Amino acid sequence: xxxxxxxxxxxxxxxxxxxxxxxxxxxxxxxxxxxxxxxxxxxxxxxxxxxxxxxxxxxxxxxxxxxxxxxxxxxxxxxxxxxxxxxxxxxxxxxxxxxxxxxxxxxxxxxxxxxxxxxxxxxxxxxxxxxxxxxxxxxxxxxxxxxxxxxxxxxxxxxxxxxxxxxxxxxxxxxxxxxxxxxxxxxxxxxxxxxxxxxxxxxxxxxxxxxxxxxxxxxxxxxxxxxxxxxxxxxxxxxxxxxxxxxxxxxxxxxxxxxxxxxxxxxxxxxxxxxxxxxxxxxxxxxxxxxxxxxxxxxxxxx
Amino acid sequence: xxxxxxxxxxxxxxxxxxxxxxxxxxxxxxxxxxxxxxxxxxxxxxxxxxxxxxxxxxxxxxxxxxxxxxxxxxxxxxxxxxxxxxxxxxxxxxxxxxxxxxxxxxxxxxxxxxxxxxxxxxxxxxxxxxxxxxxxxxxxxxxxxxxxxxxxxxxxxxxxxxxxxxxxxxxxxxxxxxxxxxxxxxxxxxxxxxxxxxxxxxxxxxxxxxxxxxxxxxxxxxxxxxxxxxxxxxxxxxxxxxxxxxxxxxxxxxxxxxxxxxxxxxxxxxxxxxxxxxxxxxxxxxxxxxxxxxxx
Numbered sequence: 001x002x003x004x005x006x007x008x009x010x011x012x013x014x015x016x017x018x019x020x021x022x023x024x025x026x027x028x029x030x031x032x033x034x035x036x037x038x039x040x041x042x043x044x045x046x047x048x049x050x051x052x053x054x055x056x057x058x059x060x061x062x063x064x065x066x067x068x069x070x071x072x073x074x075x076x077x078x079x080x081x082x083x084x085x086x087x088x089x090x091x092x093x094x095x096x097x098x099x100x101x102x103x104x105x106x107x108x109x110x111x112x113x114x115x116x117x118x119x120x121x122x123x124x125x126x127x128x129x130x131x132x133x134x135x136x137x138x139x140x141x142x143x144x145x146x147x148x149x150x151x152x153x154x155x156x157x158x159x160x161x162x163x164x165x166x167x168x169x170x171x172x173x174x175x176x177x178x179x180x181x182x183x184x185x186x187x188x189x190x191x192x193x194x195x196x197x198x199x200x201x202x203x204x205x206x207x208x209x210x211x212x213x214x215x216x217x218x219x220x221x222x223x224x225x226x227x228x229x230x231x232x233x234x235x236x237x238x239x240x241x242x243x244x245x246x247x248x249x250x251x252x253x254x255x256x257x258x259x260x261x262x263x264x265x266x267x268x269x270x271x272x273x274x275x276x277x278x279x280x281x282x283x284x285x286x287x288x289x290x291x292x293x294x295x296x297x298x299x300x301x302x303x
Numbered sequence: 304x305x306x307x308x309x310x311x312x313x314x315x316x317x318x319x320x321x322x323x324x325x326x327x328x329x330x331x332x333x334x335x336x337x338x339x340x341x342x343x344x345x346x347x348x349x350x351x352x353x354x355x356x357x358x359x360x361x362x363x364x365x366x367x368x369x370x371x372x373x374x375x376x377x378x379x380x381x382x383x384x385x386x387x388x389x390x391x392x393x394x395x396x397x398x399x400x401x402x403x404x405x406x407x408x409x410x411x412x413x414x415x416x417x418x419x420x421x422x423x424x425x426x427x428x429x430x431x432x433x434x435x436x437x438x439x440x441x442x443x444x445x446x447x448x449x450x451x452x453x454x455x456x457x458x459x460x461x462x463x464x465x466x467x468x469x470x471x472x473x474x475x476x477x478x479x480x481x482x483x484x485x486x487x488x489x490x491x492x493x494x495x496x497x498x499x500x501x502x503x504x505x506x507x508x509x510x511x512x513x514x515x516x517x518x519x520x521x522x523x524x525x526x527x528x529x530x531x532x533x534x535x536x537x538x539x540x541x542x543x544x545x546x547x548x549x550x551x552x553x554x555x556x557x558x559x560x561x562x563x564x565x566x567x568x569x570x571x572x573x574x575x576x577x578x579x580x581x582x583x584x585x586x587x588x589x590x591x592x593x594x595x596x597x598x599x
Binding site (some may be wrong): 002015031032033035038039041042043045046048049050052053055056059060063107108109110111112113114116118119120124127128130131132133134137138139141142144145146148149151166169173176204216227229230231232233236237250257260261264272275276279282283284287290 | 305306307308309310312313314316317319320323324326327363374375376378379381382386387392396398399403404405406407408409410411412413415416417458461467489490491492494508515516518519520522526542546548549553554565566569572573577579580581584
């Protein structure tokens with residue numbers, strides 16, 4: 001906050017030159033004025049870009065905080081028309097789905113990253129990276145359709161498995177690219193030292209390289225988890241949602257984003273209140289993941 | 304070799320997406336052919352399916368989003384790389400990264416209950432009164448509609464446009480700037496002459512990448528665009544996008560042809576986004592040294 005009181009060191013050309021009365025024509029004054037004006041305009045644009053975050057957070061807290069209470073975390077949703085109830089099953093459901101997503105996404109993503117960094121030829125890597133970028137750009141709703149065709153139709157039921165797989169598939173390209181990035185940072189001499197000792201290649205990678213890059217990989221996984229935690233579209237016709245506890249992963253399962261969506265577009269005031277509360281809890285989960293990532297990567301860079 | 308298998312999975316996944324969408328939409332592909340893309344009737348009762356209103360809605364809402372987000376995003380990136388006080392930069396960058404972390408459904412919730420009512424009562428009302436003679440601002444004003452959808456998408460693609468633009472601007476060599484200063488340029492002139500012209504191709508790439516994101520936005524758009532399969536000149540009128548019709552109707556598709564048509568909408572959406580993203584990668588690859596890949 002006190003930073004605003006200090007005048008920044010970098011080139012504030014316009015204001016500095018306005019003070020020194022150079023022997024200049026009106027044109028120069030105009031040009032300097034224009035430069036200063038553009039700077040203010042761009043600062044204003046940045047403000048406009050940043051504002052939605054604060055507005056969203058403000059309303060989440062204002063509308064959500066009053067609806068979050070003990071029951072919210074312990075009770076099931078109440079039937080239509082009854083006031084109260086909670087999202088306990090949705091909160092647990094989101095955690096279950098994320099664990100399953102990680103089970104699918106992390107091994108494949110990390111191994112893919114290992115291939116890119118350690119084994120792949122230039123040509124193969126080019127195509128794999130390109131594929132990962134393409135997958136990254138596939139809209140999330142598409143994952144919902146694909147997994148529906150893949151896991152829901154053959155087994156004839158919406159299930160937690162299908163939801164977990166949909167989120168897991170979305171994680172793969174993310175985890176793969178971040179893993180590659182951190183593995184490349186591991187010094188080549190570590191690998192050479194291992195080779196000189198006659199250690200097998202796979203052992204060097206698992207014991208030395210992956211271990212050195214452990215923190216970076218964990219960070220990448222958390223980023224990917226934070227990214228899919230709020231996804232709704234891929235769950236719409238895979239996990240489907242559930243108003244009760246799921247007794248098996250073969251059943252439809254509730255998830256916070258799904259519950260928020262259903263409640264938000266409903267006509268009931270009490271459900272709107274619950275939607276805000278759910279959104280607040282979901283946002284806090286995602287922010288916690290993001291802050292953890294920040295703390296992890298900070299301690300890495302200071303070491 | 305496990306690693307190679309994992310890497311191959313990535314390539315296989317693309318084929319899987321393509322195959323499942325194709326297999327799922329075979330019936331509709333066979334029945335409607337290319338007419339699917341240009342017919343504007345979407346009537347599950349009489350089994351008439353045409354994708355035009357959704358393609359229109361997707362393109363228009365994404366273009367609105369780009370018109371808003373590109374100037375704002377590029378200006379913010381310029382401010383952050385060239386003009387902002389140094390100690391202000393990191394906090395603003397953090398805020399924008401956090402904005403990227405907000406889930407689509409939360410933007411949708413906020414859109415329904417906060418943004419749309421406000422837009423309806425203030426800016427839309429004003430626009431309709433003063434510019435109502437233009438077909439694009441003709442009433443009635445419902446609040447939800449194409450423009451609201453575009454604005455919400457704009458907010459959602461701002462972080463990626465800003466961060467990719469920032470990477471691009473940072474890759475502009477300092478020599479460029481110094482040369483402009485040496486000629487007596489003011490700060491803004493140096494940016495305009497030396498930085499913007501140098502980075503224009505990359506910034507275009509950033510915009511195209513933003514477009515790719517905008518096309519596929521689902522939840523927030525579904526919640527504020529109004530969901531009516533009509534083509535209307537007015538931006539206040541409700542619209543419908545490819546992604547949101549799939550989200551809304553997929554679970555309740557009763558007949559095979561209905562479901563197949565929804566699959567085909569998915570196929571159309573994937574085809575458009577892959578083309579757009581491919582173009583973006585092409586534009587960004589050549590300069591930024593993989594700038595696009597650093598951001599999520």
